[in-house]
Amino acid sequence: KFERVRADAALDDLLQRAVARTKDGPLVLFIDEVTVLARNLEREKPGGGDAFLHLLRRFRQEHSGRLATVLSGSIGFHHVSEDALSSVNDIRKVTVGPIRHDHATYLAECLLLGVNVPTTDRHQVAESIAAAAENVPYYIQHLVAGAAREGSVKPDRIAELLAAAITDPHDPWDLRHYRDRLRNYYGDDAPAIAGLLDIYAHAPTPLSVNVTLQFLKTEGSPITDRDQLVSFIERLEQDHYLRRVGDDDCFASGLVQSAWRAMRR
Known part of the structure; x- marks a missing residue:
């Protein structure tokens, strides 16, 4: 605990000094993979990730107009904690997708x-x-x-x-990470999520929630509740596995969909 307090104080002091030394224009603070860092802090100690994100939020508010913040990451803030999104609701969210x-x-x-x-x-x-x-x-x-x-x-x-x-059995493009990271993302629900993605991977057209639920019941999935299914679908949309089409969903990427079918056999 003492080391964590010292680390927080050191970061606070570093940021304060950086802003104070900036003479022309705002200081631009870039933090890459901030969500991975916050998630690791949260897993190390419950509340640690949230505390880190709130420290950054407080700093943004104290130095409004003098600080521009860019927080980037390969996973969403919803993977840090249930409260993490509230700590960044003052920042405009931009999805970095394919180029033109x-x-x-x-x-x-x-x-x-x-x-x-x-x-x-x-x-x-x-x-x-x-x-x-x-x-x-x-x-x-x-x-x-x-x-x-x-x-x-x-x-x-x-x-x-x-x-x-x-x-390719050697997976030169590291496509298996789409499968292997599910455990990290969804914990004990990972096998059920993989089964859910199997259904979408083999669907020729977007699927509605009700149709997907029927498929899950046929497959004997532990996902039996409609509200639970909608919650999982929303998280898969946030993680860019699925893409919403009206009230239906399909794989967000045809390439990843093909890779998913191949790796799941």
């Missing part, structure tokens, strides 16, 4: 040029890479790397490179 398709195509074309991949038509190959990668730079980089190992590559070869990566 024309930008994704340009990125792919630049990467192809950079590694000197022979192609029948570089722009068409880049277009195919961007589409297959769903305009996500991480997947674009992997597809370009795969194309570079091919030698000369044609646009219609890109879909095959994607399929090969998804079924």
